[in-house]
Structure formats: C-alpha cells, structure tokens
Amino acid sequence: MAVTLDIARGNANAQTVSGIPVTAPAPAPASAADDRPTxxxxxxxxxxxxxxxxxxxxxxxxxxxxxxxxxxxxxxxxxxxxxxxxxxxxxxxxxxxxxxARPEIVSEQISVDGTRKWLFRFPPRGAGRPVEIETVYIPEEGRGTLCVSSQVGCTLTCTFCHTGTQKLVRNLTAEEILSQILMARDRLGDFPDAATPQGAVVPSEGRLVSNIVMMGMGEPLYNFENVKKALLIASDGDGLSLSKRRITLSTSGVVPEIARAGAEIGCMLAISLHAVNDDLRDVLVPINRKWRIRDLLDACRAYPGLSNAKRITFEYVMLKGVNDSDADARELVRLLKGIPAKINLIPFNPWPGSDYECSDWERIEQFADIVNRAGYASPIRTPRGRDIFAACGQLKSASERMRKKDREAVAAGA
CATH class of the missing domain: 1.10.150.530 (DNA polymerase; domain 1)
Incomplete structure (x- = not known):
C-alpha cells in the first residue's frame, strides 16, 4: 500500500494523491521480496x-x-x-x-500549475535498504516533458541545488531509469487504449510524454552505461520511439564523457554552467575544480553532431547579487562565441536551508536582453511546481546508504 508523504505541508492549493485512480489501470507493483530478474x-x-x-x-x-x-x-x-x-x-x-513489475509509488503530488511529481521506491541493490527517487512531469502547450533521475542522491554538492545536499546512495539501473518513463506514461494514460486521468493537465494533442530530460537527481555522466542503455531503448523506433532530438542529457561538466555521450547516445546536450569565471564556478559547481570552464567549453565545441540545428543548451541559474550582473551577461556571450547554443536562464528555486535568493525579475530580463542582442536565444524558464518542490534544483529523497557493517548484517539475516 502506497503511503502519502506530506511534502506539500503548508500549501493549501497543492494536491497530494496516493493510490491508483479509477480512470487508469493499476500497473503491477514490484514486491519488496521479489528476487526474480526483470x-x-x-x-x-x-x-x-x-x-x-x-x-x-x-x-x-x-x-x-x-x-x-x-x-x-x-x-x-x-x-x-x-x-x-x-x-x-x-x-x-x-x-x-x-x-x-513497476516500482512502488510512494506518493504522487500535483501542483497548482499541473506539474506532477512522483516519489518512486526501488529495491536496495547494495544500498542496504530500499531507495527512493523523484521524477517530475511538466505539461506545456504542445509537449509534455519528463524530468528523469539517474542516481539516488548526488556526489556533486552544487551549492544552489537541493539534490546536492543528499549524499550519493547508488546509481540507478537501466531498468530503474526506464521505469520512470513507463510509470509516467501509465499514470497519464499515454499508452494505447489507456485513459488519461480526469482533470489531468496534459498537451491537447499528441503524445503526453513527448520529451525526456535527464535533469533529475544525480549526474547522468557518472552513471554513463546505465543511462546510455536506457536512452537507447527509449529512442528505439520500434518501442517507446522518442526522438533523440527530444531527449536532453544535462551534465555539470564531466568532460571526458561528453564526447562519448554524443557519439554513443546521440541525444541533445545541456550544460549546467551557472558562472562565467572559475573562481565562482568552483563554489557553485565544485566539479569545476577538476575540469575548468575552458576544458568544458572545448568539449562542447567538439560535441559530435553540433550544429545550428543541434545546439547545446547552457543552463544558468539566476542568483541575486552572485552571477546576475550585466558584466556577467557580457562575459557569458564572450565565452560561448562560436558554439551553436541557447542559454536557459533559470530563476533560482528556493529550498529550506539555502543561502541564495532569486534575482529580481527586472534583473533577469536585463540579463536576457544582453544575451539576446548578442544573437543567442535566451528564454527565461518559467518556474513550475515550486509549491510541491518539483522545480529545477529542488528534488531530493530521504534515502541514505546504510553503513557497510549494517548492510552485511541485513544480508546475513536474509
């Protein structure tokens, strides 16, 4: 029996849903004791x-x-x-x-803007206890985007990101990555002969899950083989049949794996940049201490298939008084010169304990104007699902890895 978590506590408008709606067939859940291979x-x-x-x-x-x-x-x-x-x-x-069987749904939440967030539970698989991850569906006019997780927790400790406060528990398997897509399509009625739940906010026509972004919990390129396997199955023309142009992999800058992602997966690439100099990026995105901005951008310039039709998306979270000046905008333009790119400006999404504030809207618009005048598309991402902590940078689960001796004790008892 799924348990509803009170993640939306204090928000009278957010909806929290548990169980399976009568308008959708109930997918068979995996049993915690089921040791059959999938x-x-x-x-x-x-x-x-x-x-x-x-x-x-x-x-x-x-x-x-x-x-x-x-x-x-x-x-x-x-x-x-x-x-x-x-x-x-x-x-x-x-x-x-x-x-x-599908994974267990621990909870399903629906934002006032129609965004949905699921908390899924998977078997321990070396973690000592069952693990949980979050997946988010964002409905828009003409498309529905699923934000998929690749790890339980994260190793990168980006200081503006809530997921970065959760230590890495383990990588997700290819099955667990794919299961997020399958579960979302189940819940939305996006398979043949399935019914969409009454009142669900979904695109008015076409596939309900039309786009996949590997932007959930974890760093996808630190789980390369499982992510690759899952995305190749997701893009197979005789199966889920998602176009590789509608699959975007986001990395914080694991430079040695970027060329492999282009050559072996062939999906769209997004870079979590967030700063225009190494000193600041060392703080915001600590992986920068290993691979500097110059190394990262060189890897982007060499990305297989890069063209004006296959641009790289650079993600830039807007932090008040930190990285949002006119000088930052001009330096961003200079850094990206010669790279077919667009820049997504992301208003910072607050979470408990964060030290940052979102830039004022007027400041974000001025920043965008400078970038746009330089010839780069610079959309300002509309915050979605903030009321249920489903927005960019807000995902996190309560899973923790058991200590080695405790895992051994559990295994011995089993």
Missing amino acids: LIGLTRDELADAMGEIGVPEKQRRMRAAQLWHWLYVRGVSDFALMTNIAKDLRQQLDARFTI
Missing part, C-alpha cells in the same frame, strides 16, 4: 538470451524477444498475462522466472 531494460539480444534460460528453442528466441519488446514498450503492459499473442504456458513460464 526483463525491463534488457537489449533485444539480452531478451533472446533470457528466452533461452527458460527453454525457448533457439530458432524462436528472436521472435519471442520481439514480441516481448512490443508488449513492454509499445503496449506498456506490466503483466505477462496480458500478452495475448504468446501461448499461455509460455506466459506462465515467463512469470515464474522473470518480472516486468
């Missing part, structure tokens, strides 16, 4: 190998893998019993050996 997140070849494990003849394995792929990523089923073009005895074998 089929979600496997490549086609790995699915074929899994079919061999239950005795499917070699000549049939690729065909069965294709059937499973269709049911998982086109139809969105989470129960083998619903796979009607697979023989009943094979479905029973699959169910006995594997799982395709």
Whole structure:
C-alpha cells in the first residue's frame, strides 16, 4: 500500500494523491521480496538470451524477444498475462522466472500549475535498504516533458541545488531509469487504449510524454552505461520511439564523457554552467575544480553532431547579487562565441536551508536582453511546481546508504 508523504505541508492549493485512480489501470507493483530478474531494460539480444534460460528453442528466441519488446514498450503492459499473442504456458513460464513489475509509488503530488511529481521506491541493490527517487512531469502547450533521475542522491554538492545536499546512495539501473518513463506514461494514460486521468493537465494533442530530460537527481555522466542503455531503448523506433532530438542529457561538466555521450547516445546536450569565471564556478559547481570552464567549453565545441540545428543548451541559474550582473551577461556571450547554443536562464528555486535568493525579475530580463542582442536565444524558464518542490534544483529523497557493517548484517539475516 502506497503511503502519502506530506511534502506539500503548508500549501493549501497543492494536491497530494496516493493510490491508483479509477480512470487508469493499476500497473503491477514490484514486491519488496521479489528476487526474480526483470526483463525491463534488457537489449533485444539480452531478451533472446533470457528466452533461452527458460527453454525457448533457439530458432524462436528472436521472435519471442520481439514480441516481448512490443508488449513492454509499445503496449506498456506490466503483466505477462496480458500478452495475448504468446501461448499461455509460455506466459506462465515467463512469470515464474522473470518480472516486468513497476516500482512502488510512494506518493504522487500535483501542483497548482499541473506539474506532477512522483516519489518512486526501488529495491536496495547494495544500498542496504530500499531507495527512493523523484521524477517530475511538466505539461506545456504542445509537449509534455519528463524530468528523469539517474542516481539516488548526488556526489556533486552544487551549492544552489537541493539534490546536492543528499549524499550519493547508488546509481540507478537501466531498468530503474526506464521505469520512470513507463510509470509516467501509465499514470497519464499515454499508452494505447489507456485513459488519461480526469482533470489531468496534459498537451491537447499528441503524445503526453513527448520529451525526456535527464535533469533529475544525480549526474547522468557518472552513471554513463546505465543511462546510455536506457536512452537507447527509449529512442528505439520500434518501442517507446522518442526522438533523440527530444531527449536532453544535462551534465555539470564531466568532460571526458561528453564526447562519448554524443557519439554513443546521440541525444541533445545541456550544460549546467551557472558562472562565467572559475573562481565562482568552483563554489557553485565544485566539479569545476577538476575540469575548468575552458576544458568544458572545448568539449562542447567538439560535441559530435553540433550544429545550428543541434545546439547545446547552457543552463544558468539566476542568483541575486552572485552571477546576475550585466558584466556577467557580457562575459557569458564572450565565452560561448562560436558554439551553436541557447542559454536557459533559470530563476533560482528556493529550498529550506539555502543561502541564495532569486534575482529580481527586472534583473533577469536585463540579463536576457544582453544575451539576446548578442544573437543567442535566451528564454527565461518559467518556474513550475515550486509549491510541491518539483522545480529545477529542488528534488531530493530521504534515502541514505546504510553503513557497510549494517548492510552485511541485513544480508546475513536474509
């Protein structure tokens, strides 16, 4: 039974929802004690190998893998019993050996602006206890953007980011990354024959989850292999079929992995820049002490496929009296010269204990004018979901990694 967390305490307008609405079919949740391996997140070849494990003849394995792929990523089923073009005895074998269950929803919150935030719970997988992450859906006219997490916690300690106050617990698996997309589509009725919950704020036409941004909890390039595997499955034309131009990976500047992301994943790139000199960026984004701004921008200039049609997005949080002067704007333009880019200006989203304030709106607009006059698109991101702590930089869960001796004691008891 899902438990509702009072994250929206003190906000009379925010809605907190628990359980499964009657307008949407309930996806089968994963049992905490279920030790069956999952089929979600496997490549086609790995699915074929899994079919061999239950005795499917070699000549049939690729065909069965294709059937499973269709049911998982086109139809969105989470129960083998619903796979009607697979023989009943094979479905029973699959169910006995594997799982395709969804994670547990701990809570679902709906902002006054229609933004949704889910808290999902996953198995320990080395952390000693079950772990939780947050995922956010942002509905807009013509598109619906899902902000996906890649890690439980984060190692980067960016001082303006709430997630940075949570120590890294563990990386998410490819299955857990994909499950965030599957769960969002379940909850919104975005799979064939599914119903959208009554009153949900969603795009008026087209796919409800049309864009993916790896901008949730964690640094995606510190979990490269799992993120790569998940995004390649998400962009597969015979499955979830999300265009790589609608998938954006955001990094704080893990320079050695940037070229790999372009070559091996091929998605859009976003850079969390936030400062125009190394001294300030060392404070705001401490990874800068390892890879300086010059190194980061050199990697951006060499990003595979970079063009005016495939620009890099530079994210710049507006901090009052810290990085928001006219001189900062002019230096930003100078730094980005020659890079096909747009600059997203992000009004700082407050969180308990933060030392920063958001720049005044007039100051943000003046900053944007300077950047725009230099020829760069410089949209000011409208804060979404602030009332439920779902806005950029506000995500965090209560998960902590158990000490090694405690994890060993739990494992011994099990």
